[in-house]
Amino acid sequence: MAEAVREFTAIGTRPIRPDGVEKVTGKANFGADFSLPGMLYGKVLRSPYAHARVKGIDLSEAKAMEGVFSVITSADFPKENPSDMSCNILAREKVLYHGHALAAVAARSQSIAEEAINSIKVEYEVLQPVLSADAALAEDAPLVDENLRTNGDESFMPSNVAATVHYERGDVDKGFEKADYIVEEEYRIPSAHQGYIEPHACVADVNEKGRASVWCCTQGAFEVRNYISEVLQKKISDIKVTPSEIGGGFGGKTVVYVEPVAVRLSELAGRPVKMVMNREEVFRATGPCSATVCRVKVGANKDGIITAAKAWMAYEAGAFPGSPVTPGCMSIFAPYDLKNFVIDGLDVLVNKPKVAAYRAPGAPQSMHAMESAVDELARKLNMDPIDLRLKNAADEGTEAPYGPKYPAIGLVECLKAAKVHPNYVNKPAKDVGRGVAVGFWFNIGMQSSAEIWVAPNGAVTIMEGSPDIGGSRASMCLMAAETLGIPYDSINAVIGDTESTGFCNLTGGSRTTFATGLAVVRACEDVIAECKRRAAMTWDLDTEQVDWENGFAVPRPGVNIEAEPLSFAELAKTAGRTGGPLVGRASVNAQGAGACFSVNWTDVTVDRDTGKVDVQAFTAVQDAGRAIHPSYVEGQMQGGAVQGIGWALNEEYIYDDNGVLENASFLDYRIPVASDVPMIDCQIVEVPNPSHPYGVRGVGETPIVAPLAATANAVREVLGFRINDLPMSPPRVLEALDNAS
C-alpha cells in the first residue's frame, strides 16, 4: 500500500481523453458507420405474437425477389443442441415473445430487404402468453418452455421457475423476536431498458473459405467471437471481430442479436452484410432488465440494531433462463452487518424478451426494496436515516451476506462524508422531501491483456481490448503516465480487434479501469524492467543496480558510478542500438475487484394536483478507491443517478393483455431529458482497493443502485405515505393521493 501515501502526478488529474477530437467532430466510427464495397442490407422478420407455435414459414416470395441474396431461418443454423442464445436470435418451434426474430434476409437495399421481409408468410398457432412472474408462478400456468425443470432437476415437473437461489445465516425467527420494530412490505418494479442511444449494428463478411470478419458495436469483441462460434458452430480461429466505438451499452451490448445472423446471411450471399436495428426493434427484442417482485421483512431493536432480515424475490428472466436474481439476492443486504437473515430468489420465465444485464444487474431492484424498508425503520425509530445505516454498516472484516469477509471498503466513509456534506446539513424547505439510500456493487475482475509499444521518440501506444464506453482510454493513459513517469500527452490507447490484442473479457461489471488497468500497469512495469536492463547495459552495471524514478533510469543509491540519468525518451531513441524496440506486455486474471458503496440523497417536490414528482436536487457520494480521472468517475455517478431517477419516476415497459409492448419508442419509453433533472452533485470518497496498485475500484455500476430508493424515500417524505411500486409516474402518484385522502 505504498502508493496510498504517494503523491501522484498523473492520476487524479483531468486531461482531455485521447479519442476526444474524433468524438466531437463526428469522425469516430460507431457500429452503423462501417461499410464495405458490395455490401448488402440485412433485415429481420419478427413475431407479432408473444407466444405461438410456428406451423410453417413460406419464404418463396422473398427468395424469388429481385435484389434478395439470402434468406434464412433457424433451419439455416446448426440443428443440434442449440443454445438459448441461438434460439433467441432465431426462434425454433415456438416464438416466445412479441418481436422474437424468426427469419432474416439480405438484399441490395434497405427497401428491398424490407419488402422481402414483408412478403414472408408465417403460419402460427397462437398460445396463451405468460406475462408476469405472478402468472408464471400460478398453479396451472401455461409453460413458456415445456422442457424446463427448476435447477435442471429431472425429478421435478416442468415449471416456469428456471432456478432458485438461497442464502441464510443465523436464526431469523429468534432475530425477529428481539426486534422492537418490524417493517414488512412488497415492492414491484417493471422492466426498464438500458436505453443506449446507439442501436445494435454490425457488418459481417465471410470469405470463400468460410472465414468471418465482423465489425460491430459491443462491450466485448472476444465474447462476440465466442458467441458467433457457439451459435454457428464455427471455429474461433475462423472469426475475427473488430469492435467499433460503442454508443452506450450499460450491459445491453454484452450479448449478441444480429451478429450471427449477419454472418450466416453473408456466408450464403457471398457478400458483406450490414445489419442495423431500428429503435423499435431495440425496445422489443433486446434485453431489458428484469421486472421484479421483492418482499422484505426487516426488524430492529430500539437502539437501531437490525436483528433480522428476510427477503423473497422473483425476477423475470424473459423467455429464457438467466435473470440476475443471484446478484439481486447477493446485493440486497450487502451494506449491512447482519447476524440473522434468509434470502430466497426465483428465476422466472415469462413471454417477454430475454433480459440482459443492466448496470449493476439485479441490485437496483432488490436494494430498492431493502433501502425503502430501512427508511421506514428509521421513521419508526425516529432516527436519522444515515445514523441508522451507520449503526449497521458493513466495514472491513464484516462477513458479506454472500460469504466472504470484506477487505477495506468505503461504506462507513461514504456515510460519514454524507452526514457532514453541506447538501445534507442544509435541511430541505417546507414541502420538499428528502430521501436517502445506499448503493452497492461487488465489481468484477476477470481477464485482460495489454501491450505497451514505444516509438523511437518516446511516444507510447497502449494496445488493449476493452471497448471504451465512458472514457477508459484516458484512464489507461493516466495509469501508464503515472507508472512510466512520462507525460500523459505522449500516450495513446488503442482498442484492438480479436487478432491484434490478447484476450480480454468484456467492458462490464465495472472491471475495465480495475482489471485492464492492472494489465496496463503491469505491462508498463514490463517496459520499465526492460528500460532498466538497457540502462544497466549502457552503464555496464547489473540490472539490479538500476532504479526507475519519474521516467528516468538512475543508478541505485550507493552504486558507485558517475552516470547521467537516462530518460524514457532517450532509452526509446537508442533502443535500436540497445536490443531493438521497447515493448512491454502483461495479462491478468484480476482478483479482488473491491466492492463499491455509495450514499445518495435527493430532494423532491410533488404536484398534488397532477401527481408529478420534480427532482430539485441530487447528491451522490461514492467510494472510487482511487479516482484515476475524477471527471469520468463523476460522469459515472451522474449518469447512473439520472438513469436511476428515470427508472424511479417514469421508465417502464408497458404491455397490453396479449404481451405486446405498447411503448417501444423514445417517445413513450421516457428516459430523462435535460430539462427533467438538476445538476448532480458528486463527492468522491477514496478508500483504496488493496488489490490494485493504485487502489482502483470499479465505479460504473454502483451509481444506478441507490437513486431508486432515494427517490422513493423522498416522495414518501413529501406525501406522508409510501408508494411501494415503481415507477412513481403521475397517474400512480395521483391515484395514491386520491386513495390516501
Place this chain on the structure above:
Amino acid sequence: MSRFGYVAPKSVADTIHLLHDCETRGERAQILAGGTDVIVQMRTFDREPRTLVDVKYIEELNRVSIEDNETYIGAAIPSGVLNENQKLKSLYPGLLESADLIGSTQIQGRASIGGNLCNSSPAGDTIPALIANAAKCLIAGTHGTRNVPVEDFVTGVGTNCMTRTEFLLGLILPRPRPRTQDAYLRFIPRTEMDIAVVGAGVSLTLDHDRVCTHARVGIGAVAPTPLLVTKAAEALIGTQCDETSLQAAADACRAAASPITDKRGTVVYRRKVVGVLCYRAGVIARDRILNGQN
C-alpha cells in the same frame, strides 16, 4: 417505408389538380408539411401514400398576415418561425405557447400548426388553443375555398372533415377583443418531448370591472377529438374568474371529458387533470389581462 413519388407544387391550383388526379386514378396522396408526424407514420407503414405532395413551396401556406379584425397563419409555417413573430406572440400567447410545446427545438424547426391540426390527433397541442381562439380553418378544394370552425375540423382519432381532394391553407383567427388573453397548458410526465396526456386552452375577455364578458375553453386528449367546452365558458362569463368560477369551469371540463386509459394515462387521471389544467390556464389568462399584457 413504402415507395412513393414526391412532388412539390408551387400553387394552390396545381395542388388541387394533383390531388384530383390521384383521386381519379384511385391512388392515395398525402400532403406533407413539416413531416414530423407524416414521415414517422410512413416509416411504420401507418401511412402508405403513392404520391407525397409537399406543400411547403406554396405562398399561401407560408404567409402570416395580421389585419385589423383577423389574423391569417399559413398552415405550413414551422412553429420555430412562428415563435419568432413577436406581434403574433403578443396577440395569441397561449396559441404560440401550444405550438412551442410540440417536440424539441429540432421538431420546432419543421412542425407546423396546420400539420398538427391535419394529423387530427386527440392530443394535438395546438388544437385546444385554436379552439380557445375561435380559429377557422381555410380549406382549398376543387370548388374553391371554404371555412370550417376549428372545433368541427377533427372528426375522430386521426380523421378530419377534409375530402381527399382538399387541403388546408391556413388558419383565420379573430383579432382578440380589448382585454383578452389566452393560455394553454398540457400535462406530460417529463418536462419536454412527450405527447400531451391532457391539454386545456382558455381564452378570456374581462371588462374594466374585471368581469368576464367572453370566454372559450378547449380541451385535448380527453375524448376522441379535441373539444370546445361551452359549459366551462359559461361558468366563467359574468364572473371575475375567481376560485369558485374557475372551479366550476374545471368541473365542466371534467364532465365534458370522455377519456380512455392507455399507455399515457388513465380515465380517472385524465378526467381529474383536465380540470386542473383548465383552472390553471384560466388563472394564467386572467392574470395576463390583469397584469396588462394587452
Place this chain on the structure above:
Amino acid sequence: MSKVHVELNVNGQPEEVLCEPQQSLLDLLRDELHLTGTKEGCGTGDCGACTVLMDERLVCSCLVLAPEANGKKVVTVEGIADQNGLHVVQQKLLEHAALQCGVCTPGFVVAAKALLDKNPDPDETTIRYWLAGNLCRCTGYDKIIRAVQDAAQELKATTTS
C-alpha cells in the same frame, strides 16, 4: 418510382445526389455522402442524434426526406470545426469530459452551437430546454450543461475583449 435528383449544399460544398424519395436526409448524408458523423438513434425525431442545421434551423435529419433537402444549405457536425480548429463548444465538451460513449455528442455539438449563435447568454434552464430534444443516456446531462455554460462565457470573453 425512379430516383430523384437532389442538389444541396453540405458544409459549404455543393453536392448532387440521386436518391430514392423514401430516403431521409440522414440517409443521404450517411449513405450517399459518407458523412457518418450524424447518427441515427431512433428514426422518429425523439433522440436528436441526427441533428443538423438546414437553412440555419435545427432539424432532425431523420425526419427530412431527401427530396425535401433539394436546394437547402445543410450543416452537419463535420462542418462545425474550421481551419482554426475546434469550435469552442467542441473544446468545452472535451474539457468538461461531457461525453462518455460519444454517440449523442454530434447532435449536442450542432444543437448547442445553434443555441449560442442565437442566444449568447443562455441561463441553465434555457440550455436544458433547448437541448431537451437531444437524449444522452451516459452523462446525466450535468457536464454537458456546464460545458455549454462555459462555452457561452468564453465566447462572451472573446467577443468583448
